[in-house]
Amino acid sequence: MTSSADRLRRLRRLLTLLFTVLNAAGLLVLAWLFVAQDREHRELRMDAELKLVTAAAARLLQYHGDTVITAFLGQDQIDTSCPEFAVLPARTGGFEPHFSQRDCAPVDPGSLQWLAREATTSGRFVEGYVPGTSNGLIRVVAQPFLSPGGQYVGAIVAASDATAELAGHRGVVLWVVGGCVLLVGVVGVTGHVLSGRAIRPAVAALEQQEVLLAETAHDLRTPVAALRALAETAWRNPADRPDLLPRTVRLAARMGSIIDDLLVRARLAAGVExxxxxxxxxxxxxxxxxxxxxxxxxxxxxxxxxxxxxxxxxxxxxxxxxxxxxxxxxxxxxxxxxxxxxxxxxxxxxxxxxxxxxxxxxxxxxxxxxxxxxxxxxxxxxxxxxxxxxxxxxxxxxxxxxxxxxxxxxxxxxx
Missing domain, CATH: 3.30.565.10 (Histidine kinase-like ATPase, C-terminal domain)
Structure with a gap:
């Protein structure tokens, strides 16, 4: 049979588990938020750099009627700098595409063309990742531009190699995961210690109570048996009752003293005296x-x-x-x-x-x-x-x- 003290010890393990799970859930939420914020911060930083390039390229575009002229792009230093960019028409034959001279991020031109169409169709910036030709991920930003007639005729797509930033993000993820594992372990140990301190007085009290009950049964078993024997003897032999009665009274007094002692010790042990x-x-x-x-x-x-x-x-x-x-x-x-x-x-x-x-x-x-x-x-x-x-x-x-x-x-x- 499981004792109350054993049940309290199981309760301690349950409290430790509950404390650890709740804190682990909180840590996971915080870790997820931190990781998401780190990724968003890195993407915003890459996008800001790419948008500087698209904005500079948009200012260098010239128009002859509705015809887009990209000749001035080749005369500016952005054409030979990183991040690289491309000026692409929304449809084939709109104007001659222009690609910057420096290859900073190996990317498929078809992916850039698709982004240009998406930006032109939606009339807003398009940001995202496209696969590079060397198996890496490329961060791209597509900025649509208007013709003098007020129609979106093309987009400037800037691209940057995201390998370094993504590697840094993976490093942050690993540190966060390792930190969470360590903190969960610390939380588990702390919860075990705290639950032990909280339950220890109850465990001690229950153990003392069980010992007290066991000893009460042990101490009263002999006098109760003797008292019963005296009562049975007096019932069967009425002539012996005058001799047996004083012994019965003394035995009852002894039992009362034992009970009083047990109660005093229990109150002292429990700290309620x-x-x-x-x-x-x-x-x-x-x-x-x-x-x-x-x-x-x-x-x-x-x-x-x-x-x-x-x-x-x-x-x-x-x-x-x-x-x-x-x-x-x-x-x-x-x-x-x-x-x-x-x-x-x-x-x-x-x-x-x-x-x-x-x-x-x-x-x-x-x-x-x-x-x-x-x-x-x-x-x-x-x-x-x-x-x-x-x-x-x-x-x-x-x-x-x-x-x-x-x-x-x-x-x-x-x-």
């Missing part, structure tokens, strides 16, 4: 916890010195109670009553027992993973550590030389 920080007399609080804790078969001693800390009294009381409960349940030798020594001084609560001790190599795991070497759920110790961290303090654990575990819980001292 509001700490009511205030000056607290730690020695008095610890003494009150010991006095309220029922331990008829245990020996508990308390040594305190006045010490004031900045803390949430409710959470500190629960943390100290969990340490004491842990020592009473696991801090004893087989067949012997529990012996617990509690010392309070300098913002520090030290709880020492006479039990089998704790393996220091698994102490961190004990505080974080709800397990302990003594067979308990370890949830109480986890809450103790969370409480210490929430207050800017710490929890230490080590074994005494003479045996037994020692827990030190420290809080910031009030100034």
């Amino acid at each position: 509001k700490l009511a920080i205030q000056p607290v007399w730690l020695d008095q609080l610890v003494a009150g916890v010991v006095e309220e804790t029922s331990a008829p078969d245990a020996q508990v001693t308390v040594t305190t010195a006045p010490t004031k800390v900045n803390a949430d009294p409710g959470l500190v009381q629960r943390a100290v109670g969990n340490l004491l409960d842990n020592a009473l349940r696991h801090g004893r030798q087989p067949g012997s009553p529990a012996i617990v020594h509690i010392t309070v001084a300098g913002g520090r609560v030290t709880v020492a027992d006479h039990g089998p001790g704790i393996d220091a190599s698994v102490a961190e795991e004990t505080f974080d993973r709800f397990t302990s070497g003594g067979g308990s759920s370890g949830l109480g110790l986890s809450i103790v550590r969370w409480t210490a961290q929430a207050h800017g303090g710490f929890l230490r654990v080590y074994n005494a030389e003479e045996g037994g575990a020692i827990f030190e819980l420290e809080f910031p001292v009030a100034q």
Whole structure:
């Protein structure tokens, strides 16, 4: 079965893909506009140069009646310069065609004649490309001209080799494509990082929730089974009910404590627990916890010195109670009553027992993973550590030389 955290991770990949696709689409539009603008700019530059030639040639044309005279074109420097041009009649026999002397752009004369007819027929400039005789593209501009009678009788067609400009445009296209690929990669990585940062708190919360649910089922399974066994025994044996009822009450109280601890830890882990920080007399609080804790078969001693800390009294009381409960349940030798020594001084609560001790190599795991070497759920110790961290303090654990575990819980001292 897929967990909620796994579904969130898939959502992260989907968000990354969506972020990348949307940005890639925007980049493609911008790239297309840039490439189109570059091509248009190059064509306008070539057309402007060609129109300068056609305009100069048009000024050199002379007329004798409706007859076009091109003799003066051969006397001007444009006739031997690039771009090359041709003065062509709209129809055969209109006047003698004139071609400039310099061959700058190898182009088929038939293509030039077709452009001249198009310009003359439409009465406007015609721009475009025609294939050159050497497999390149030639940029051409055809300008129609009027006879003295007001009729379009021919056109001046200027031609320029577009190979260099088109090669430059292809270079721009390659740079744009490469840049887009690089930017899409950067956008993808950025989207992955941003989506991870956005979803990480939700993933962590879901993972904590799943762990919490699993541990809740684990911690309550044994007491629920024991409670059911007690209830069934009391139902089948009415005479034993006076003995079984106190055990049932204690078991129910233990279940309530487990549930309370689970809720506190969940709220701390989710960051929704509001700490009511205030000056607290730690020695008095610890003494009150010991006095309220029922331990008829245990020996508990308390040594305190006045010490004031900045803390949430409710959470500190629960943390100290969990340490004491842990020592009473696991801090004893087989067949012997529990012996617990509690010392309070300098913002520090030290709880020492006479039990089998704790393996220091698994102490961190004990505080974080709800397990302990003594067979308990370890949830109480986890809450103790969370409480210490929430207050800017710490929890230490080590074994005494003479045996037994020692827990030190420290809080910031009030100034």
